Amino acid sequence: MADKNQLLLALLEILTSESDDRHILTTNQILELLKARYDIQIERRTLYSNIKTLQEFGHDINDYSENNTGYYLDSRQFEESEINLLCHSIHSSHIIPDNSSKQLIDKLLSTQNRYVKSEFNNRVYSKNYRKSKNKEFFLNIELLLEAIQQHKTISFEYTKYNHNKQRVPRREQKYQICPYDLVYVNERCYLIGFNEKHQSLSHYRIDKMKDIEILEKKFTRIIDFSSYDYTATKIYMYSGSETSITMRCDDCILDDVIDTFGTNITILKQEEDTFIAHISSSKDGLIFWALQYLKHCTVLEPAAIKTEILDIIEQAKNRYSN
Structure with missing residues (x-):
């Protein structure tokens, strides 16, 4: 016979790994799992009193009185939607090495039941070849x-x-x-x-x-x-001092401008589906950004940046002409 602490931990592990609102465990199923996994045999009334103890200590266990079927863990440290977001973020992150990603994801999935683990692994696990090789x-x-x-x-x-x-x-x-x-x-x-x-x-x-x-x-x-x-002023993390920049943009890239430079910028609506944006950025970062949006963006000031962009365009034109 296990002591009280062992029984509580075993019972919590079973509810964590085996139950949710789609997989409700009956009393008989819990007793069978306790015997199979931990060689623990208890009477029904002991099970009921231990579930009540877990509930009193803050574990959100939905019971027979609420669902007329059995028991399941109704809320966890992380919700399923949070786990999916975190695990996807870790798996897609290029900076986290592959083995470290798997370890982190396993730790997060350990807070869920086996059905969530299986669904995530079946849905996600393809090789991410852009992962960092830096094991340090x-x-x-x-x-x-x-x-x-x-x-x-x-x-x-x-x-x-x-x-x-x-x-x-x-x-x-x-x-x-x-x-x-x-x-x-x-x-x-x-x-x-x-x-x-x-x-x-x-x-x-x-x-x-x-x-x-x-x-x-x-x-x-x-x-x-x-x-x-x-x-915020190091667009694409280019170094350099902060420079005040004015540019005219087409309305179709308004979302992109705000996504890149944030809401702490000045936007002035113009006629013919354009706007003027006043931002602060490192020079090289802004040039890199502006060249990507060349079709829809023109740097107006300062003149030195405008001239540098024109020189880059001319050099590129010559390379493509050869």
Whole structure:
């Protein structure tokens, strides 16, 4: 005979893994599962009293008095819709390595019953070939969080692909940064830090970082900033100072403009299905964006950016003409 705690845990596990409003367990089914899985034999009244105990401790168990059939776990730590969203996000995320994705998804699915697990795996599991190969990804995050909390400088290798599709260091010497914060932007996770050599903020993709080392050198944070305010002006995470930019756009890309630059911009409606947008952005990020929307967008100011875009268009025209 199991003790009270073992019985409660076994009963909760069975209700978690086997039941929902479409799969209601009868008293006999629960007793059989307790015997088969845990070699626990109890009387019906013991089962009823233990279910009541679980209910009193906050577990939302729908019982016979409500459904006239049996018992099921009516609510969980995560709802099925939340689990599907989180698991899809993890599986589709390029920055999380394949094995780590599977481990995370398994942890989330463990909060659901076996029917939800089976449906998700049958529906989703195709290979994601864009997954990061950096197996240090979560170790990197742990080290960075530790360094941020302790206000310690870090060193690391920052990598890039070579033509053999291998990650190689960008330079011989390691980077050294005062880590400030982690932020998730454009489906990538970045470290924002202070570069003491250049006396400026900079950012780095965590999946490209390797061999992170926490140094003994401590730092004092000298710039107070909001991570997401910082990234709001770094379109596509291009570096550079913030520049005020005016552009004329067709109404058909209004959603795209707001999706990219946010609602904290000025929009002035014009005639003939156009509008003027006043935004703040890094120059290179804005140019990259504007070239994608060349058919529907014209940069008006500053003149230097407009001239640079014209030069890029002319160079591209010449390449395509040859």
